[in-house]
Amino acid sequence: MKVKGDTRERIIQTAAYLFQLQGYHATGLNQIIKESRSPRGSVYYHFPNGKEELAIEAVKYTGRSIEEQIKESMAQILDPVEAIQHFIGVTASQFNDPENVEGIPVGLLASETALISEPLRCTCVKVFKSWANVFAKKLIQHGFEHEEAEQLGITINSMIEGGIMFSLAHKDKQPLLLISKQIPVIVQKKG
């Protein structure tokens, strides 16, 4: 794990990494303090409301990072189908090193905490929406109606999350690549 930036950012990056590896419940504040090499006081100073607040920031941090990755793929490649497949390919390539798959914490934390923390659940939903919107925007630019593009954005998003979860469980990128194969089928070209 590469960690950079100031103390607050270092704590958030460490938390995001640990939540991704172990999930919300298995990760304690003490481990975050220890692994981020931060003074105990600074964690309590930056996150006075404790682990839930830190998890919200970690989900936002991961959310922005993945959103940037999706935007990069959409900007790099003109054709929407190929652009989406490129992003899935980038994600799939991370499964060569499953301990470092970014983005898992959002799906995992959402599943773990949907029934116990409204603020955390709402943050996960916002992050999911920000990703779906990038896909939808690309589709709208290529002639899709708003409603269809929005629905496809959510669909593609949940297909990718399902593929990530399956690839993680199988320790194999094949499920994600099978999802990628379906993108040209569900995104029928316009015009």
Add this chain to the structure above:
Amino acid sequence: MKVKGDTRERIIQTAAYLFQLQGYHATGLNQIIKESRSPRGSVYYHFPNGKEELAIEAVKYTGRSIEEQIKESMAQILDPVEAIQHFIGVTASQFNDPENVEGIPVGLLASETALISEPLRCTCVKVFKSWANVFAKKLIQHGFEHEEAEQLGITINSMIEGGIMFSLAHKDKQPLLLISKQIPVIVQKKG
């Protein structure tokens, strides 16, 4: 939660329910003992290797239960697309009462433990395969080639798991219903 059967089964059912609500790490043996109203000794007698062993049995138990539900939908409805959509509809209808969505524990436990418990990870993979096989078998009966049917089985499975995760996070069945809408698109009828 309805719990029936002998002590061992009651402990497994209670564990499956708690893992579904809270995940693996947040659920302790003491809570399972208390909520299953079992003598402490009987939990240690039936599951001498502790929580991991109990989680494996809970995943198998949930796996069989969902497999039966998929088989029922496949047997009830001749057309494979409609049969798969029927199963997704049954799953989606559970989101009226999100605390009782069966099947979540397998996806959640798989994500939580893929990197820390090989026996648990392998059990989740076996369960996922058993579900994918039921979809694949139905497709083969309706003229699909083996390889295509197997790939579609895995794809449908991971789409449904992604949809469940999104529906759980959104507390709304819409993501699952959007997945259902794509089934006729990705399962192109044969002959």
